[in-house]
Amino acid sequence: MWKKDILLKTGIYLVTIITLYGYSMVEKSGYLMADTGGEQKYDGSMSDTTENVSKSDKNDILDSNTDDKNDENLKLEQNLETKKIAITFDDGPDDKYTEKLLDELKERNIKATFFVVGKNAAENKELILRMKNEGHLIGNHTYSHINLGSIANTKAIEEIAKTNEIIKEITGEETEYIRPPFGSYDKSYFKEKDMIVVMWDIDPRDWTIYDADKVAKDVISKAKDSQIILMHDIFETSIDAAVKIIDELTKQGYEFVTVEELLMD
Numbered sequence: 001m002w003k004k005d006i007l008l009k010t011g012i013y014l015v016t017i018i019t020l021y022g023y024s025m026v027e028k029s030g031y032l033m034a035d036t037g038g039e040q041k042y043d044g045s046m047s048d049t050t051e052n053v054s055k056s057d058k059n060d061i062l063d064s065n066t067d068d069k070n071d072e073n074l075k076l077e078q079n080l081e082t083k084k085i086a087i088t089f090d091d092g093p094d095d096k097y098t099e100k101l102l103d104e105l106k107e108r109n110i111k112a113t114f115f116v117v118g119k120n121a122a123e124n125k126e127l128i129l130r131m132k133n134e135g136h137l138i139g140n141h142t143y144s145h146i147n148l149g150s151i152a153n154t155k156a157i158e159e160i161a162k163t164n165e166i167i168k169e170i171t172g173e174e175t176e177y178i179r180p181p182f183g184s185y186d187k188s189y190f191k192e193k194d195m196i197v198v199m200w201d202i203d204p205r206d207w208t209i210y211d212a213d214k215v216a217k218d219v220i221s222k223a224k225d226s227q228i229i230l231m232h233d234i235f236e237t238s239i240d241a242a243v244k245i246i247d248e249l250t251k252q253g254y255e256f257v258t259v260e261e262l263l264m265d
Contacts, residue, residue, distance in 0.1 A: 082253065082254075082255045083224075083226075083252075083253055083254045084225065084226055084255050084256075084261070084262055085224075085226070085229065085249060085254045085256060085262075086112075086227070086228045086229065086256070086262045087112050087231065087242065087246065088112065088113040088114070088115060088200065088228060088230055089101065089112060089113070089114050089115070089231050089232060089233035089238075089242075090141055090179060090181075090230065090231070090232050090233075091115075091117055091141065091232050091233070091234045092114060092116055092117070092120055092232070092233040092234055093114070093116060093120055093121060093127040093128060093131075094120070094233055094234040095124055097234060097235065097239050098114075098124070098233045098234075099127060100236075100239055101233050101242065102127070102130055102136075104239070104242070104243050105134070105246075106134055110256045111135050111136055111137070111256060111257060112136050112256065113138075113139060113177070113198075113258050113260075114131055114136055114137070114139065114233070115139040115141035115179040116128065116138060116141055116163070117141050117142065117144070117145050117163070118142065118143030118144070118159070118162055118163030118166050118167075121163070121167060122166050125170045132171040132173070135258075136258065137258035137259055138167055138171065138175055139175055139177035139178055139179055139198060139259070140163045140164055140175055140177065140178040140179070140195070141163070141178070141181060142163060142180070142181055143158075143162045143163045144159065145181045147182050147184050148160075148180050148181070148184055148185045148186065148189065149180075149182075149185055153186065153189065156189050160189060160190075160193060160195070175195075176194070176195055176260075177195065177196050177260070178195045178196070178198070179197070179198050179200075180197065183199060196263070198259050198263075199228070200228045200229065201222075201224075201227035201228050201229070202218075202219055202223065202227055202228070202229045203230045204219050204229075204230075204231070204241070206231050206235060207235065207238075210235065210237045211237060212238075212240035213241075213244070215238065215241035216241045216244035220244075220245060223249055223252075226262060228259060228262065229245070
């Protein structure tokens with residue numbers, strides 16, 4: 001009886017040793033086979049793979065950052081490209097308001113285009129000469145601001161020629177540019193005189209809306225690169241609006257140029 005007890009205890013002892021040894025070997029292999037239905041638990045032995053994944057993720061992030069920087073550089077280059085716009089004034093010169101406008105333009109180093117009425121030019125020669133000396137472009141707006149589309153050809157040609165003569169007499173230079181009042185004209189007039197007709201892209205109707213803020217807001221909201229703005233230098237509100245327009249569009253990166261420069265660019 002005592003022999004059976006010794007054999008039983010010896011068997012139990014051997015089983016325990018074998019079990020513990022097997023347990024230890026499994027644990028060293030990186031996986032723990034416990035009483036969990038055979039579930040494998042990761043002990044970090046694949047750290048090399050994790051490191052490789054991390055490096056790949058880092059490279060993706062670096063590539064993404066490079067793309068973002070390239071996009072930012074492209075946007076910066078686009079912003080640095082100068083947008084050009086021309087502001088033009090009809091119906092002057094006016095002995096009261098044109099001088100104020102010229103002062104504002106000079107202070108800001110802005111070049112504009114003036115389409116002058118012949119009889120007004122003859123009465124304000126010093127203003128025409130100042131326009132020329134300060135780098136503004138002077139164009140023809142007929143002698144009496146007449147609708148060229150409603151008169152005979154001979155009368156229309158006379159209106160144009162007379163104004164050209166006045167401008168040349170004052171400045172010593174002939175003008176190539178004309179803006180027909182109301183935008184109405186017969187093309188044949190200007191082919192004979194070899195003149196360039198200049199219309200407009202933005203007309204805020206400053207000659208009917210005597211509100212500088214409204215006029216300025218209208219022009220600013222419509223402004224685009226290479227456009228021509230139509231205004232008049234015979235109303236105080238138009239002068240005030242022009243200053244607001246120039247200041248705001250300059251902030252937005254626009255360069256104000258003459259019509260000649262805009263058309264030849």
